[in-house]
Amino acid sequence: MTGSTEWPLWEVFVRSRRGLSHTHAGSLHAPDAEMALRNARDLYTRRNEGVSIWVVPSAEITASSPDEKDSFFEPSADKPYRHPTFYDIPEGVKHL
Amino acid sequence: MTPTPTTPAPSATEAAPAATPAPDAPAVHTAALALGDDALVLSHRLGEWAGHAPVLEEEVALANIALDLLGQARVLLSLAGDEDELAYLREERSFRNLQLVEQPNGDFAHTIARQLYFSVYQNLMYGQLAATDSPLAPLAAKAVKEVAYHQDHAEQWTLRLGDGTAESHERMQRGVDALWRFTGEMFAPVAGLDLDREALREQWTATVTAVLQKATLTVPEGPQSGAWTAGAGREGLHTESFGRMLAEMQHLHRSHPGASW
Numbered sequence: 172m173t174g175s176t177e178w179p180l181w182e183v184f185v186r187s188r189r190g191l192s193h194t195h196a197g198s199l200h201a202p203d204a205e206m207a208l209r210n211a212r213d214l215y216t217r218r219n220e221g222v223s224i225w226v227v228p229s230a231e232i233t234a235s236s237p238d239e240k241d242s243f244f245e246p247s248a249d250k251p252y253r254h255p256t257f258y259d260i261p262e263g264v265k266h267l
Numbered sequence: 268m269t270p271t272p273t274t275p276a277p278s279a280t281e282a283a284p285a286a287t288p289a290p291d292a293p294a295v296h297t298a299a300l301a302l303g304d305d306a307l308v309l310s311h312r313l314g315e316w317a318g319h320a321p322v323l324e325e326e327v328a329l330a331n332i333a334l335d336l337l338g339q340a341r342v343l344l345s346l347a348g349d350e351d352e353l354a355y356l357r358e359e360r361s362f363r364n365l366q367l368v369e370q371p372n373g374d375f376a377h378t379i380a381r382q383l384y385f386s387v388y389q390n391l392m393y394g395q396l397a398a399t400d401s402p403l404a405p406l407a408a409k410a411v412k413e414v415a416y417h418q419d420h421a422e423q424w425t426l427r428l429g430d431g432t433a434e435s436h437e438r439m440q441r442g443v444d445a446l447w448r449f450t451g452e453m454f455a456p457v458a459g460l461d462l463d464r465e466a467l468r469e470q471w472t473a474t475v476t477a478v479l480q481k482a483t484l485t486v487p488e489g490p491q492s493g494a495w496t497a498g499a500g501r502e503g504l505h506t507e508s509f510g511r512m513l514a515e516m517q518h519l520h521r522s523h524p525g526a527s528w
Binding site for chain 1: 322323324325327328331419420423427
């Protein structure tokens with residue numbers, strides 16, 4: 172499969188139902204955005220998994236570094252007032 | 268072949284060869300068999316790409332299209348008789364598919380050219396069929412959505428290969444040229460298919476011409492059928508490679524009749 176290495180990598184985000192956010196489903200190779208959308212449809216939504224697809228060039232994603240995990244995420248863990256934990260979630264709300 | 272009222276009925280011991288439709292079978296059987304064989308044979312050809320496609324993503328795409336077609340074939344062949352007997356126990360001359368769909372895969376561009384010609388035809392044909400009161404109309408209405416995607420897939424690739432590199436352009440043009448002579452058969456009348464064939468041909472030509480021109484390809488000018496085709500696939504006459512394809516497709520079932528998983 173040497174040919175596939177020449178095609179850019181794309182990240183696929185699928186919205187499974189209206190009202191939900193797009194969530195990351197996986198990645199694939201494609202020559203351009205249009206073909207990436209079609210490949211995503213074939214790979215990730217053949218069984219009614221989605222109503223909408225986003226594809227993003229993997230190279231365009233800037234990710235946080237695992238080495239910076241502590242400085243990025245740790246400081247907020249011990250400040251309970253930052254977390255909305257004091258609300259009652261109304262019945263019937265599933266995706267809050 | 269034409270039974271008259273005075274012809275005695277064939278005796279029970281003199282059974283017809285397995286699953287070959289009787290000459291007086293309803294016309295809708297003929298139509299279901301023709302369309303079902305198109306779908307079955309092309310499905311098998313596309314399945315041959317498994318493990319051989321240029322990239323994994325495209326292999327999955329072709330397999331998905333093959334599975335859509337296999338689903339259509341199962342419904343259509345079941346309308347004409349027993350689906351397994353029809354698929355696995357018929358001889359080459361009993362198949363009624365277009366010669367176009369049995370053509371070997373060739374390179375990827377060749378396969379895409381075959382997909383373009385056939386999916387545009389199938390999309391228009393199912394579209395017309397869905398609006399009739401034929402027993403095949405419900406299947407056509409369902410399948411037309413699948414086939415619209417097949418057509419989109421073929422168009423996207425035709426544009427990219429035709430308007431791509433010098434090499435891809437040359438290969439795509441070669442595929443388009445080589446298969447052109449098999450396209451005339453799509454517009455021949457089929458018993459039980461009440462279609463506006465003139466509109467079918469006009470719309471097919473307009474669609475294919477537009478895609479090829481946009482892809483910077485030349486629309487072939489040669490005849491859309493050769494004298495040697497002699498009534499061709501719908502009459503049970505097939506090209507050389509079809510026998511080998513059938514041998515592979517039927518081998519397992521013929522070696523182990525009635526076997527199941």
